[in-house]
Amino acid sequence: MAAGAAGTRAVLALLVLCSMAAGAAGTSPEITAQVAESSGKLILSCNISAPHLSITGHQWIHKDKVVEEDKKTDTFTTYEIDGTREEHSGVYECVFEANPQIRGQVNISVAPQVTAYKKSEHGNEGDTGVLVCKNPSFPAVTTWSWSKTGHGALENASGRYIIKSSGNKTELRILKLDIEQDTGDYYCNGTNSFGTGEATVNLRVRSRLAALWPFLGIVAEVLVLVTIIFIYEKRRKPDEVPDDDDGGSAPLKSNATNHKDKNVRQRNAN
Ligand SMILES: *[C@@H]1O[C@H](CO)[C@@H](O)[C@H](O)[C@H]1NC(C)=O
Ligand SMILES: *[C@@H]1O[C@H](CO)[C@@H](O)[C@H](O)[C@H]1NC(C)=O
Numbered sequence: 001m002a003a004g005a006a007g008t009r010a011v012l013a014l015l016v017l018c019s020m021a022a023g024a025a026g027t028s029p030e031i032t033a034q035v036a037e038s039s040g041k042l043i044l045s046c047n048i049s050a051p052h053l054s055i056t057g058h059q060w061i062h063k064d065k066v067v068e069e070d071k072k073t074d075t076f077t078t079y080e081i082d083g084t085r086e087e088h089s090g091v092y093e094c095v096f097e098a099n100p101q102i103r104g105q106v107n108i109s110v111a112p113q114v115t116a117y118k119k120s121e122h123g124n125e126g127d128t129g130v131l132v133c134k135n136p137s138f139p140a141v142t143t144w145s146w147s148k149t150g151h152g153a154l155e156n157a158s159g160r161y162i163i164k165s166s167g168n169k170t171e172l173r174i175l176k177l178d179i180e181q182d183t184g185d186y187y188c189n190g191t192n193s194f195g196t197g198e199a200t201v202n203l204r205v206r207s208r209l210a211a212l213w214p215f216l217g218i219v220a221e222v223l224v225l226v227t228i229i230f231i232y233e234k235r236r237k238p239d240e241v242p243d244d245d246d247g248g249s250a251p252l253k254s255n256a257t258n259h260k261d262k263n264v265r266q267r268n269a270n
């Protein structure tokens with residue numbers, strides 16, 4: 001009972017009168033469509049005002065897919081969804097199977113559920129920064145705007161910003177990133193007839209030198225290694241010289257016949 005009462009209270013039911021795709025026939029039965037919200041559930045319903053029609057079933061369609069169907073003959077059909085309006089906004093269609101078929105529309109409409117494509121972005125000084133926000137919800141955003149703390153609205157006209165927007169996405173490009181000027185929080189703000197949604201993107205701008213640090217690190221490392229090897233080799237050399245002579249003399253004798261001959265001659269002479 002308590003749940004029922006809460007349910008009725010939560011029936012923020014948007015009563016929507018729907019026009020139907022009734023083909024050429026001018027006199028079409030009307031469908032009353034409704035969305036009710038009750039204890040974490042959404043209840044979509046369609047009610048047809050033509051009881052004389054012989055109905056042979058119902059279908060619910062969302063995004064071109066049949067999400068529910070039955071073979072009942074009622075002039076009333078419902079479709080339940082777990083979750084909130086914000087999670088399930090969109091256009092739903094109820095179909096009364098008759099001859100001809102009668103269709104009604106139930107729209108779950110919400111204020112834009114704006115999210116940042118990436119909550120934090122970074123770019124290098126002098127490059128172009130790209131920040132993106134999207135709105136997956138229904139209906140589409142009619143007006144997008146970008147702003148920045150301590151700066152106000154960002155506009156194309158300034159020459160430093162390029163804003164490109166569609167109903168479900170907006171992109172802010174910042175030309176020639178500057179560390180002082182462009183680092184900070186950016187807000188994308190999308191508005192439709194049901195309200196406004198906002199998301200924040202944090203932008204960090206790194207200096208060109210910072211981008212070089214890893215490379216400089218590797219160069220320094222190689223230099224240190226080369227120096228160490230060089231010093232080590234230099235210290236070792238005096239010990240190794242006699243070793244090398246001993247080791248090298250044996251094969252030299254056997255290989256270099258000219259030397260051998262000379263040695264023989266020299267020995268003979270001695
Ligand atoms: C539902 O949304 C669609 C698409 O925006 C629109 O064409 C239609 O008129 C809306 N239907 C109702 C009943 O508001
Ligand atoms: C359907 O609509 C009719 C008239 O529009 C109304 O009398 C009836 O109570 C409705 N049925 C439901 C189940 O809402």
Ligand SMILES: *[C@@H]1O[C@H](CO)[C@@H](O)[C@H](O)[C@H]1NC(C)=O
Binds near residue numbers: 165
């Ligand atoms: C900003 O400029 C770009 C490119 O010139 C253009 O495509 C876009 O529509 C403009 N945006 C606005 C909000 O005027």
Ligand SMILES: *[C@@H]1O[C@H](CO)[C@@H](O)[C@H](O)[C@H]1NC(C)=O
Binds near residue numbers: 136166167168
């Ligand atoms: C956004 O809109 C474009 C064109 O209007 C469409 O192709 C794309 O699928 C939409 N994306 C989402 C996530 O709704």
Ligand SMILES: *[C@@H]1O[C@H](CO)[C@@H](O)[C@H](O)[C@H]1NC(C)=O
Binds near residue numbers: 189
């Ligand atoms: C979004 O922008 C509109 C128009 O620029 C403004 O009226 C509204 O207050 C902004 N909303 C938020 C949440 O910033």
